[in-house]
Amino acid sequence: MIKSLFVFRDALPRKTEIILGIFGFIFFLTIWHMTASSGVIRPEFLPTPFAVAQAFVRLFTERDFASDIIVSVGRVWFAFLLSVVIAVPLGLMMSTYRAVGAILEPFIDFLRYLPVPALVPLLVIWFGVGETSKIAVLWMGTFFQLILLIADDTKRVPTEYIESGHTLGASNGQIMRHIIIPAALPNMIDNLRITLGWCWTYLIIAEIVAANSGIGHMIWSLRRFVKTPEVMAGIIAIGIIGLLTDQAFRFAHARLFSYQRR
Amino acid sequence: MDKFIKVTDVTKTYWSEDGKTETKVVLPLSLTIAEGEMVMFLGPSGCGKTTLMRIIGGLEKQDQGSITLAGDLLAGPDRRRGMVFQSYSSFPWLRVRDNIKFGTRYRKDVSAAEKEEITDHYMDMVGLFAYSDFYTNRISGGMRQRVAIARTLASSPDILLMDEPFGALDAQTREHLQFQLMDINKSEKKTTIFVTHDVEEAILLADRVVIFSARPARVVKEIDVNAVIPAEDRRNNTADMQKFFSLRNEILKIIRAEYRQTMETI
Numbered sequence: 106m107i108k109s110l111f112v113f114r115d116a117l118p119r120k121t122e123i124i125l126g127i128f129g130f131i132f133f134l135t136i137w138h139m140t141a142s143s144g145v146i147r148p149e150f151l152p153t154p155f156a157v158a159q160a161f162v163r164l165f166t167e168r169d170f171a172s173d174i175i176v177s178v179g180r181v182w183f184a185f186l187l188s189v190v191i192a193v194p195l196g197l198m199m200s201t202y203r204a205v206g207a208i209l210e211p212f213i214d215f216l217r218y219l220p221v222p223a224l225v226p227l228l229v230i231w232f233g234v235g236e237t238s239k240i241a242v243l244w245m246g247t248f249f250q251l252i253l254l255i256a257d258d259t260k261r262v263p264t265e266y267i268e269s270g271h272t273l274g275a276s277n278g279q280i281m282r283h284i285i286i287p288a289a290l291p292n293m294i295d296n297l298r299i300t301l302g303w304c305w306t307y308l309i310i311a312e313i314v315a316a317n318s319g320i321g322h323m324i325w326s327l328r329r330f331v332k333t334p335e336v337m338a339g340i341i342a343i344g345i346i347g348l349l350t351d352q353a354f355r356f357a358h359a360r361l362f363s364y365q366r367r
Numbered sequence: 368m369d370k371f372i373k374v375t376d377v378t379k380t381y382w383s384e385d386g387k388t389e390t391k392v393v394l395p396l397s398l399t400i401a402e403g404e405m406v407m408f409l410g411p412s413g414c415g416k417t418t419l420m421r422i423i424g425g426l427e428k429q430d431q432g433s434i435t436l437a438g439d440l441l442a443g444p445d446r447r448r449g450m451v452f453q454s455y456s457s458f459p460w461l462r463v464r465d466n467i468k469f470g471t472r473y474r475k476d477v478s479a480a481e482k483e484e485i486t487d488h489y490m491d492m493v494g495l496f497a498y499s500d501f502y503t504n505r506i507s508g509g510m511r512q513r514v515a516i517a518r519t520l521a522s523s524p525d526i527l528l529m530d531e532p533f534g535a536l537d538a539q540t541r542e543h544l545q546f547q548l549m550d551i552n553k554s555e556k557k558t559t560i561f562v563t564h565d566v567e568e569a570i571l572l573a574d575r576v577v578i579f580s581a582r583p584a585r586v587v588k589e590i591d592v593n594a595v596i597p598a599e600d601r602r603n604n605t606a607d608m609q610k611f612f613s614l615r616n617e618i619l620k621i622i623r624a625e626y627r628q629t630m631e632t633i
């Protein structure tokens with residue numbers, strides 16, 4: 106039976122995969138619990154999973170964690186969508202008109218290697234500690250990556266599709282709308298999913314440096330009182346939100362692009 | 368002879384990235400094709416058949432010379448020249464029927480209702496009704512190629528350009544499609560240029576075979592196959608095999624000689 110789980114590159118039934126996933130979690134929690142309750146590590150450093158779970162509940166009941174989550178999610182999505190609405194058209198243009206690509210590529214390549222955390226002080230000088238600077242951090246962190254990913258996705262659309270379009274009488278605009286975008290869409294959506302994940306990394310940095318609300322702020326202020334269970338609960342909350350978003354994206358992807366399934 | 372397509376003194380040279388070495392692919396080359404004619408291009412590998420075909424299709428620009436279709440000077444691709452590629456160019460995000468219907472999408476000469484009829488007509492012609500709602504990654508390679516052919520026909524091009532369309536298929540599927548193409552050719556009388564490496568395929572399908580030299584491509588021989596073996600006999604599998612094989616050997620001999628030249632110049 107165990108052997109049937111380890112067939113080289115074979116697929117598994119969906120149910121088995123879910124069970125194995127849950128098993129992985131339980132395994133990890135057990136190790137954690139055993140380590141924490143053995144007394145080898147002081148509870149200020151490593152509380153038990155139960156202490157963290159209790160802290161998780163306390164965050165919501167005593168500290169209004171829900172509104173922090175709403176604030177953080179709002180920031181992430183606002184900045185993300187702001188990136189998307191600019192990066193997608195620009196990425197399409199970059200891959201369509203060589204001149205646009207030639208102008209933008211070197212510049213973006215340079216910008217995208219600037220470490221975003223290093224830009225935070227500058228952005229705070231420019232925009233203060235308000236919402237603008239946090240959105241700016243998230244935007245800087247995602248926009249330049251996204252634009253190159255989108256350009257790449259559209260460049261990879263097979264030439265035959267585009268040439269077929271021409272010989273079927275499509276105009277350039279029609280080829281863009283009816284062929285290039287549908288052909289590149291699955292990869293684009295996947296890249297949006299990945300980019301949204303990065304947004305969370307930059308969000309926490311932004312909220313730690315300059316914020317009086319949000320998940321990052323909450324975690325950072327609890328740290329001062331060595332409320333390790335609450336800090337860990339906050340981190341786990343980010344993980345859960347990330348996991349849910351990711352799964353939602355994957356689910357939508359599977360539904361929208363069911364034709365990719367073989 | 369009716370000069371429906373007229374290729375006049377076309378040349379094409381490719382330059383390497385650094386612009387230092389040139390590859391002459393097509394020398395001044397002239398060729399005429401009559402309306403409704405099925406012309407097969409044969410020639411050693413790398414001689415420039417695809418290049419010439421793509422120039423005729425408007426997907427590649429010649430350096431010199433001109434191409435006219437029914438008297439109109441051609442430049443750039445349009446719906447008058449339909450192309451079927453060797454790789455499967457059907458769209459994976461569309462179902463089989465929608466793929467074929469896509470061929471009618473940019474036609475202004477027919478109504479929406481007629482587009483449905485045209486789609487059904489070609490669905491039927493390539494025998495894909497049972498797969499109407501399948502996405503193209505769930506049908507076989509041969510079916511995908513039929514989708515591509517039907518889609519191109521649905522766009523009603525004046526000429527059909529096919530670059531080794533059956534090259535990647537197994538022998539049985541290939542034969543099946545060859546006969547299907549002969550049927551289509553009989554009912555539609557579509558002017559067709561068809562590139563192949565398969566001499567028997569060329570003889571089977573051709574009105575005329577054009578054999579190219581090693582690169583740079585020029586026409587070494589043109590053979591009017593109808594004069595040797597009537598089309599009717601080939602379609603009905605009643606061709607005189609003696610004539611068939613002697614024609615095949617004659618063509619192979621020419622191609623071999625050209626091929627040897629290719630190897631010597633490398």
Ligand SMILES: Nc1ncnc2c1ncn2[C@@H]1O[C@H](COP(=O)(O)OP(=O)(O)OP(=O)(O)O)[C@@H](O)[C@H]1O
Binds near residue numbers: 412417419
């Ligand atoms: N875009 C290109 N840039 C540079 N050289 C090219 C390009 N396209 C084709 N060539 C060269 O032109 C020559 C002719 O190529 P072409 O594809 O037309 O040959 P072909 O007759 O179709 O060959 P095959 O029978 O193998 O398909 C080849 O030597 C090829 O290397």
Ligand SMILES: [Mg+2]
Binds near residue numbers: 416417418
């Ligand atoms: Mg070729």
